[in-house]
Structures are given as C-alpha cells and as structure tokens.
Amino acid sequence: MTDTKQSTAPMDGELEQKKKKKSEPDDKAQCRHGFHDYVEKEGEHTDEQGKPVKLFKCSSCGKEKTQAD
Numbered sequence: 001m002t003d004t005k006q007s008t009a010p011m012d013g014e015l016e017q018k019k020k021k022k023s024e025p026d027d028k029a030q031c032r033h034g035f036h037d038y039v040e041k042e043g044e045h046t047d048e049q050g051k052p053v054k055l056f057k058c059s060s061c062g063k064e065k066t067q068a069d
Ligand SMILES: [Zn+2]
Pocket: 031, 035, 036, 037, 058, 059, 060, 061, 062, 063
C-alpha cells in the first residue's frame, strides 16, 4: 500500500480543498446518509412531463428533489 499523498507537494489550492473537507459540518454528514434537510422552494415548478410538482432543495448540500403535487 503506497501513500502517494505524502510524496506529492500539494499546491495551495489543494490544501484549501483538504481543509474544507475536514471541517465539513455535521449536517452534510447527514446528507451522505441520505438525510437531507429539504426546504420547499417557492414558485411554480413542473416535471419533465410538464406536470405541476413541488420542488425541494436541501439547505445543506443543495440537492434538489421533486414531489408530485
Ligand atoms: Zn443534503
């Protein structure tokens, strides 16, 4: 098992990304388990068939889902 992360010198941008991943808030951890904090979005939304649906967006990760009205 080789650890390539040790041998490469990360650039500043990569360091920033690693920091963000480590300090990920717990609510996003819930998202990974499928427990999204959905908030209903205002306005009229339609699905691919043009039927009216409710649109929900997760306030934590931004994942969207629709639900038939
Ligand atoms: Zn989520």
